[in-house]
Structure formats: structure tokens, C-alpha cells
Amino acid sequence: MPSTFTSTLLAALAGAVSVAAHGHVTKVTIDGKSYDGFDPTSAPYGTQPDSVTWSNGAKDNGFVLSSALQDPDIICHLDATNAALSAPVAAGGEVSLTWNQWADSHKGPVIDYLADCGGDCSTVDKTTLKWFKIAEMGQLTLGSGGGSVGKFADDVLIEDGLTWKVTIPSTLKAGNYVLRHELIALHEGGTEGKTQMYPQCINLQVTGSGTASPPAGVVGTALYKSTDAGILHNIYNDEALSSPSDYQIPGPALVALGSSAGNSNSNGNAAVSSASSTTAAAAATTASSAVSQATATTASTVVVATSSATAKATATATTKATAAATTSKASAVQTAQPASNSPATTRPKKTCNGRRRRHARQIKNVM
Ligand SMILES: [Cu+2]
Secondary structure (H helix, E strand, O other): OOHHHHHHHHHHHHHHOOOOOOOOEEEEEEOOEEEEOOOOOOOOOOOOOOOOEOEOOOOOOOOEEHHHOOOOHHHHOOOOEOOOOOEEEEOOOEEEEEEOOOOOOOOOOEEEEEEEOOOOOOOOOHHHOEEEEEEEEOEEEOOOOOOOOOEEHHHHHHHOOOEEEEEOOOOEEOEEEEEEEEEEEOOOOOOOOOOEEEEEEEEEEEEOOEOEOOOOOEEHHHOOOOOOOOOOOOOOOHHHOOOHHHOOOOOOOEOOOOOOOOEOOOOOOOOOOHHHHHHHHHHHHHHHOOOOHHHHHHHHHHHHHHOOOOHHHHHHHHHHHHHHHHOOHHHHHHHHOOHHHOOOOOOOOOOOHHHHHHHHHHHHHHO
16 A cells, blocks of 8 residues: 555544554663664664664554464564664663653553573574563552543653653673563453553663572463453443552563562652552562572562452452462453453443544554
């Protein structure tokens, strides 16, 4: 299809909705040094200058749908290929990821993972990378009823000028790692297969004298299932939740590695960085001397359970912990929290109408 026609059409559709469109990571900043992100929308979509960010084929800033979570595209985005360079960062240091734009209708969690390349990240086979979660933020406030949507991590991203900060665990052993930074958009998440995943991978060369071996992780194609509670989730039905932490951030449990697990955005959201993240950091202090992975996993899963106030939440959290441990998470979690996945009765009609066709388009375009 001629690109002028495509862009005219997309511009018209974009104009029909009042929000900005999807986005990509446009800049990575570490220790005062900035690295350009990969711009998938830049014609002719070919080679760009060597970068620390992985390239991808999301030509229209598109996404990976939750109907394709077992496809390798979920690892580092559509048709992603390795970045040629790696950015040095000291263990305990901070990585800032700046997005070019993000639609405020696109609510959901922000999650960061690392995977040990076991060698050169510029040539590693992405399907072999095993990811461990180092930071997560989910829902911060509940919607006020009548189908209204609460505050999510990506609202914090927007408030912070589209920059997200993640701290590399201070005890992590030096080496070559890939950072997998991910936004998840749940505006159509009440329908299985419609949640939008926006991962971006960045090569890091972690330095320092840390001694903690990377914990056993999960390959990208096993991180999520389309029926996971935090993936198949109706954000317009907060009446079914008793607290924002009832929204279950998807993926494996946060690992406790040093005292720096958790988002470190400057506006105080470390405190709200979901009970699990903050408490995990506290518990991590206890667990960090014992670097055995079993200890770390126990610490982080136990924390999830103890951080829940109500009996219902505790039951849910306990189920999650157990499920995470047995990796049969999807079914267990679903049973625990069916209410939030029930079809929206109060969903506002106009929420993603204009974009729906556009989304369908994008999927075609990036194929
Ligand atoms: Cu969208």
C-alpha cells in the first residue's frame, strides 16, 4: 500500500480521536548519558545508527496483542532484533526510559525485567533469555464508580513527562543483561486476547562488585497467558475490587535482589509502587545476604500475601503466590478473582472506538 495513502488514512483516524497515539522508547538515559531509542515509525524502517535499544517492526508504534503471548514477538516487541551496543550501568544505578508519547486512555501496569545474556547481548538468541522481574507498578487508585477508570502506573509515566526510572538491583553480579521494559494497556482488557503489550529491550553492561547471581527466570514466551488475572482484566469495573492492589500485576513474582527492587520515579510513587514492590524491597534487605534464589523467591511471594489487608485480598494473594510457585498461575488466579474479569456493564462506549479500526490496521501493517 502506498505510504502516502497509509499516512493520510492514519492521520485522519488519529484526528478522529482526541488522544495521542501509541508510542515507543525514544531515549534511554543512564548516569547523565543519553542514548537514542529505536524509532520503528521512521521510514524506510531500515537500519538505524547502532544503538543500545533493540529494533522492532512496530511501524505504527503498534503492540503485541495478548492473543499472541506465546509468540516470540512478546519478548522484545514485533520482529525485534538485537541491539548492537550495550550501555554501561553500575549495579544500583538508575536507567531512565523516555517514551515519545502515550495515550492517557491506555491504562495499565509498567513492568521491568532483566535477563542475563550469558555472553554477548548483541547476538544472544532472544528466545533463550530468561527474565526476572526487578520492578513493577500496577493500579494506584480505584475508579470512582460508574465505569470510571482508576489511576494506573502509566498515568505516573505521563505525569513524569513520559520518563520511567528503574533501578538496577545493587547486589546484582556484573555482566551483560537485557532490560525488558514494558507498558501494558488494558483499555480493551476485559476481552481475552485484546490487551496490548508494548515491550522494549535495552542492552546493559552491568558493572560493580555485586555478588548476587541472576535468579532463575522465565523465557519471554512463558511470561504471560491471555487469561492471567492482570492481562484479562476489565478496568471499567472497579466496583468489583476493594483496593487498588486487588489488580494483580501479571508476570512472575518480583525478585528480591538487594534493596533497590522497585520503581524509583521521583514523585514518591515508590511508596505506592504496589504493596508488593515496596514491601519486597524491605524484605529484600533480609533476603539479600542470602543470595540463594530459593530464599529470594520465598521472600517476594510471602510479601505479596502479607501486604494484603482484607481476607479476600489475602486469599487472592496467597493463591497468586502458590500459583506462581507452581507456574499454573492462570487458572488459579482466575478462580480467585472472577469478578474483575466479568464483562463490562458500565463500560463507556467511546473509550477506544476510534482506535479500534486503527489497531486492526496496525496489526496488518506490521506483519
Ligand atoms: Cu491503543
